[in-house]
Amino acid sequence: MAPVGRTDWAEEEDEDSSLQLPQQQITKNKDGTETITTYSIREDGKRVKTTRRIKKTTIKQIVNPRVAERKQWEKFGSEKGKPVGPQTDTTSVAENILFKPVAGWKSRTEDSREDEKKKNNLKDAKIKCRICSGDHWTTKCPFKDTMAPEGGDAPAEMGDEQPEGPGGLGLGSSSYVPPHLRGRTGGGEKMGGKFERDDLATLRVTNVSEFAEEQDLRDMFSRFGHVTRVFLAKDRETGMAKGFAFVSYADRSDAAKACEKMDGYGFRHLILRVEFAKKATT
Amino acid sequence: MRPILLSGHERALTQVKYNSDGDIIFSVSKDHVVCAWFSHNGERLGTYHGHQGALWTVDVDPTSTLLATGGADNTLRLWEVKSGKLLKTWEFATSIKRAEFSADGRQLLGVTEKRSGHLSTIVVYEINPDPEAEQTDEQSLRIVCDESKATVAGFSYLAHYIIAGHEDGSVSQYDAKSGELLYNNSEAHEPDMQVTDLQWSPDRTYFITASKDKTAKIFAADSLEVLKTYTTDTPLNSAAITPVKDYVILGGGQAAMDVTTTSARQGKFEARFYHKVFQEEIGRVRGHFGPLNYVAVHPQGTGYCSGSEDGYVRVHHFDKPYFDFMYEVEREHAQANL
Structure with a gap:
């Protein structure tokens, strides 16, 4: 009766009401538990059968008779006439707190605080x-x-x-x-000039991957001679490379060789561009 | 541990107290109302109306029939716990900063504030434990504190002594019969650092004081000798001794007036747990966003509650780790005894 491609909303309504949901069933099991079966219709129209098995236990708590008596007291003051049990306007449950005593609590937490301080200092600088x-x-x-x-x-x-x-x-x-x-x-x-020497044997490497590490560069460039320094510019906030680096050699001929070989070298999906660092204009 | 949050007060809490069975918590705040709560589920049993000013103090007698409160309306009042009925009002020239029953409930002491030409006093009344009976107007004892005003006071074991903490950081011992000053330990806390709280051990042979000098100390009631010292990094408002486990709970935080100028993180609004014997901090419980004005421990040691300047009472029921925790030496000792 219900064709798949039917779009008539009136008919649809009709069918919904005709869908009789079975009554909730409660069956008592032998082991003292109860099985409750309920039916409902989900938002997307599918029928859902829910089966729950429940075990009821009575917890007996022995309390002081004085305490038990006080539990029966009538409420008074602002609470007069209010039903038994905590009222939502005055009583609520806070989020769970994990409290576990430990020996030497102070020294443990102080360490982490010091780390935090250091981080803050770095941020400030x-x-x-x-x-x-x-x-x-x-x-x-x-x-x-x-x-x-x-x-x-x-x-x-x-x-x-x-x-x-x-x-x-x-x-x-x-x-x-x-x-x-x-x-x-x-x-x-x-020893011609203090900083001349640096420039003479220093290569400027650009188009460096932002995931590069100084050690990567050092490994690559030390193939050509003794590398005295690798400087990889990094972003202060993110710690990622900015895309350029300086590599200094002890010997200018090594630097020249490296410049020649490494220019155009593929490193981490990017083609390195290597040239001699220009003398700074001051 | 899931704390129960009691939000029945509209202003800062000043004191919270368990009754002797630990099933009811009484709380007073600056909003003039006293509240009684069931400790196990946080249900409010009722409220006590009648005070005309901020309340500073509350105490309940050992049988949980009578409740004493004192406040800034210069009255000390006695209530019937069960019904909320006002039984008696004692009027004073200045406000009542502290009220406390003796261990047998037959005596009630009140500490009055020093103000407008009136010296601070400690007054004692004989109490008839029957709620129907007429209560006396006559003070059985009156101690005038002319050196430095008393801020806190309480009865020692067998109501032998009255111990008082003072504004100048000293702790003194009076004879509870004659009112005579027996001994004054002026070195108890840093000079001019107010003693903010005094709570007893279960047997009342020793007590713990909290002070603005950022320390809490345990004293022997007889000799006023300092037995233990707990040093923190914040002014303390309250200190309590836990039964069952050998801990102390300290509550404090920077002064209420400075709170708005600093972040909650730095406010140190945490309950601090120290080991009573080893004097070492073993943990903290966060939750309040104002300084803790009072911490009270369940007499059976199963939980504690704290009242804070933020207007909330938080009731905590301890979990297993709290009871399981032991120092290595304690564990060895426990095993040797097995």
């Missing part, structure tokens, strides 16, 4: 000098006349000149330079 990486504006840098921007490893030189200085003195960039690198960079033959 927005100001960074492009010349010496100190926490002042680039224009205010005391070395802006003598140093080129992006000289991330300036302390290499500083380390040579005043090795006992604990890496600070307002220079800001206090990253530790291992002794073997100091030897390399300060190696003597290209």
Whole structure:
């Protein structure tokens, strides 16, 4: 009687009402449980049969007779005449709280707090000098006349000149330079100018994948010679690479070889572009 | 642990108390109304109307027939617990900061505020435990605190002493019969750091005080000797000793007036659990968004409730981990005894 393609809403209504839902059935099982079968119609028109098996248990609790008596007390004051049981306007249940005592609770939580503090500090340190990486504006840098921007490893030189200085003195960039690198960079033959040497053997790598890591670049470029420094520009917020990097070699001939070989090299779906870093215009 | 949230008050809670069986919680707040609640499900049994000002204190007698309240309307009142009927009103010159029954329920003490030329006093009334009986107007004892005003007070075991905490951080011991000052421990808390709470151990032989100096201390009732010290990072409003497990619960948070200037995170509005013996913090329970003004422990040690400046009472029933927790030495000891 009901063709599939029928669209007449009147007829549909008719059929709905004709659909008699069976009565709810309750059957008692032998093991003391009850099976309740109910029928309903879902929103999409399908009939649903729900079967629930319920076991009723009586929990007996022994309470102090005084307490039991007080439970029977009439309500009074603002609650006078209200039905038994908690009223929704005055009583509610809060979300579950996990409370588990632990020995040394304080020391455990303090650690995580310290981590948080460090993170906050990092967030706050927005100001960074492009010349010496100190926490002042680039224009205010005391070395802006003598140093080129992006000289991330300036302390290499500083380390040579005043090795006992604990890496600070307002220079800001206090990253530790291992002794073997100091030897390399300060190696003597290209002492023409402090920063010239850096530029001469430094490659600018662009079109770097944003998922690249400094270590990846170091691995790739150290095939051609000793890499003294890899600087991969990263976004401060996301920690992703910005797409360019600088790679410095100890020897300019190595750099030239790398420049030739690595230009056009495919790395993580992107074609690297490698060129000699231009001398900074100050 | 699922706390039950009691929202029957419109203003900041000042004190919450369990009765001796732990089935009813009484709460008072600055909104002039006293509420009685069933502790197991948070159902409100009733309210007590009559006070004309903010309420500071509530206490119930050991048989749960009489309820004493005191507040800023300069009255100390006695109510019938069952019906909410007002039985007696004692009038004073200044507000009542603390009311407490003795362990047998035959005596009631009240602490009056120091104001407008009136010194702070501790008054004691003999109480007739029969709700039908006429209560006396006569003070059986009156202690004047001329050094520094009393903020909290209570009866020791057998109503032997009255112990009072003062505004200047001292704790003193009076003879509960004569009212004579027996001993004043002026080094109890930091000078001029108010003692904000005083709660007894179940047998009333020792007690814990909370103070604005960010510490809570356990004293012996006899000697007023400091037995234990619990140091926190926030001014404390309340401290309670838990039966069954050897813990103490401390409640506090920065002063109510400073709350709006800081975030809830920094407000430290948590109940802090310390181990009573080892004096080490073992956990915290969050939930309130105002400083905790009072914490009360179920006399059977199965739960606790806290009243806060935010206007809510939170009733907690402890879970299994609470009862299972033991220090290594405690566990060894328990095993050796098996």
